[in-house]
Amino acid sequence: MRIEKDDFGTVQIDDDVLYGIQTIRTKENLTFSKNILSEYKEYIRSLVYVKKATALANFEDNVISRIVKEKIVDACDTLLQGQHLEQFVVDVYHGGGGIGINMNINEVIANLCNEAKGIYSIVHPIDHVNASQSTSDVCHTAIRLAINEAYEKLAAETADLIATMNRKTNEFMPIATISRTCLQDASRMQLGEKFSGFESVIKRRHKKLTDAVEELLTINLGGTVIGKGEGASTLYKKIIIQKLKEVTELPVSRRENLFDAAQNIDDLVDVSKQLSLFASALLKIAKDLRLLSSGPEAGFAEILLPAIQAGSSFYPGKVNPVIPETVIQCCAEIIGIERVIQATFEHGDLDLNVFENFAGIHLLDGIYMLTKCIHNFRKQCFEGIIANEARCDTLANSRIPQICDLKEKFGYSETIRLLNEQGINEEEK
Structure with missing residues (x-):
């Protein structure tokens, strides 16, 4: 000792x-x-x-x-x-x-x-x-560099997911099925068109998140505690960003107003909001896959998800959509993190936000979770999705899609008249 x-x-x-x-x-x-x-x-x-x-x-x-x-x-x-x-x-x-x-x-x-x-x-x-440093500018700078590094893995996993979504879009484009609005039958569509929507929203959210993360490379090193740079010489403040560039090989730059950097963490909030929107998009997709695979006999059953483990300790042979359900829970956690970080921004009193580190760690946690989640979503779910072509064909040629065909040919009012002639009552209409 x-x-x-x-x-x-x-x-x-x-x-x-x-x-x-x-x-x-x-x-x-x-x-x-x-x-x-x-x-x-x-x-x-x-x-x-x-x-x-x-x-x-x-x-x-x-x-x-x-x-x-x-x-x-x-x-x-x-x-x-x-x-x-x-x-x-x-x-x-x-x-x-x-x-x-x-x-x-x-x-x-x-x-x-x-x-x-x-x-x-x-x-x-x-x-x-x-x-020549303070905890304030050291941790401010380091947490942003850390988020940028952690995000590289999330970005790579997301790129792989987008590529997989694109393959499924093309694979399913020849297969006709039904669309739904208000969870009710609607017009005919291609299954690939449905999946193209998944791909597009993830590409968009990925771009927005990447842009927000890149903003974190603008840092306050040299500002010491509150942005005045007390305890650091003029020369040090002039050269420190270049030295950081050299050791990290990153395009870091100094914040325009170092007092602002000490007081406000809205750049972290912006990343958390984009991460939350990204998670919300994934959550919606996971919910859709859960619905589209429901059944297999009494549900939508338009797609088959990979069976990776037993789904029930009670029903023999039952398989549940456990990967989409895991994704939903992960994304709910990340949406909650966004509110925590927003509150952290609000609690930054006067000249220094002493809770900045709290926000940054939560962002790292969210990135870690989503990176692993997306990897599993792609490998254990998306890559193995199979279209139930017979079921899709039945749905594509069911009553409402056929009525939509009539409307396209005869117009709305004439279609109503024709349906009435066939004995369709008002309630069914």
Whole structure:
């Protein structure tokens, strides 16, 4: 064990761990969820990128020495390889605007740099690792980089889903079936036309979401706490964005108004709204597939979904639409996340929104869930959908589609007259 001390007393820390007393304080005082920083690899990686970039800028600005810079960069490169994830132990939901997260990363990097853990004689977690920074601009920047990285996987899965939807659209285009309005029989349509609507809405929502995520690459690093850039030199503020570009290879840029960036998180809200709309579109499609596959004898039964597991512990042989039902639940969660993030925006008082990290973590959670959900939706459901051609043909030639054919030929009023001649009563009309 080692002993570390701060203004609030001393703490015994296992000598094997890389974090220090500030991390322990957050862990002991502010933990209430199961959402621990070590589970958010993109966020850790993004925080490390920020610390690496700031070390490069601080060295160029003569704020830290070459040896300190090299040690910080080496420590960052070690972490970027995915090592020591277990050292990030703070609850990501904590008060203080993310200070526990920032100090966790600062202390781990510092202890990787020094010869003895907790003895910050060469590299200090605040004086060196956190030089020219505040938790506010560090976490603001890193959470946006993390969301951008996590979204890459969601975007790839979505592209695969759109391609699958396109194949099904073409596959089902020769098959005639029935449309429905108000859940009642309507005119004849091609099954592929129905699926083309699925494809189109997902393509549109994907584009809108991608545009919103790209806006997150406009960040406030260099603004320190409230946007004034206190504690950072003019040179540092001039070069830090370029250093971040170099280490991340991302087209990051500085926010036009850094006071606005500290006060308002509407860019995160915009992403959450687009994610919610994306989820709403998926939810609607999942509900439609559930209806279209209902039966198999007493329902619509126009399509057959892949049977992937038993559907009932009571009815032998029953198979349920479990993948669409899972998608519905996932999307409902994401719609709920959007409201949480909206509330987080509203609670940003005066000059700093200290709940920004709370919003960002919820966005990451939503992206993680939807990425996995879309993968399963495509692989275990969409790719294996089969058209029930006999059933579709029966429905395509049922009463209402035939009446629609008459209307196209004779007009609405003449069709009514012809139907009356056939003995159709008013109630049926």
